[in-house]
Amino acid sequence: MTIKDTPEEWEVRASETPFVGNKTSVRAEDVVMPGGSVARRDYQVHPGSVAVLALDDEDRVLVIRQYRHPVRHKLWEIPAGLLDVPGENPLHAAQRELYEEAHVKAEDWRVLTDVYTTPGGCDEAVRVFLARGLSEADGRRFEVEDEEADLELARVPVADLVRGVLAGELHNNCLVVGVLSLVAARNGAGLDALRPAEAPWPARPFEV
Incomplete structure (x- = not known):
């Protein structure tokens, strides 16, 4: 048996x-079930999202604290x-979010994982990127508003985040999936074996 998700439409x-x-x-x-x-x-119909696990040279992850x-x-x-625009390149969206929320840029980008956040009640698909080679972005900081005006930023060691996830202290799905995927990738083929940043994404097709 091949353990792999497959497209299907009833x-x-x-x-x-x-x-x-x-x-x-x-x-x-109204969906026709197998028995007829x-x-x-x-x-919920959702445009899709991107998330960025930004890892610095001291093995810390850039995290933000935000009211939900x-x-x-x-x-x-x-x-x-x-993903604000249909067909938007997810890498470009991820680079924009890292700049807007943290005023940071990255030299090395990989796809860490792709997930459906709540497939029983929402069609949201999220691509989680790994970003390395971090530095401060050029130019003026992005002007934030609403909830983002209250953001807190920190850089937290990977081991501390893993402990917080397993202790039930950290709950954001992208953080949980991203951090645990990072650890799994390290224990497997390594971070350099991750998919390239513009790998195909059938859930949200885009033009390179």
């Missing part, structure tokens, strides 16, 4: 969009953001 008898928000919407679809019955499935209203928490996270 018949949809009806589809409507009862809510359209600023960045996302909700879709309601029809079931309603509601899910739906969960009523300030979470430690890695820089991340939406």
Whole structure:
């Protein structure tokens, strides 16, 4: 048996969009089940996201602390953001987010992992990048607003983040997936064996 996710699409008898928000919407679809019955499935339609695990020369990860209203928490996270334009190159989006949220640039970019954050109720796909060779970005700092105006930045050793994840103290999915994927990659073929930064991403196709 090959353990690999595969694309598949079941018949949809009806589809409507009862809510359209600023960045996302909700879709309601009647889907034909294997036994022939029809079931309603509601899910959030999402443009997709990128996240950046930025690793410095002292084996520290650049993290930010940000208020997240739906969960009523300030979470430690890695820089991340939406794919604002359909078909946008995710590497370019990741470089933009690292600049805007941390005023940092990176020389070496790799794909760390690709995930669906909540496939039972949302079609969001996230590409998590590994960025190395960090330095301060050129030019003026990006002017932030709303929740981002309250951001805190820190650089935390990888080992401390792993401990926090396993202790149930850190909960942001991109941080958890990114940090544990980093450790797994190191223990496997190594970081230089990761996919190139512009590797294909079927979940959100883009032009190089």
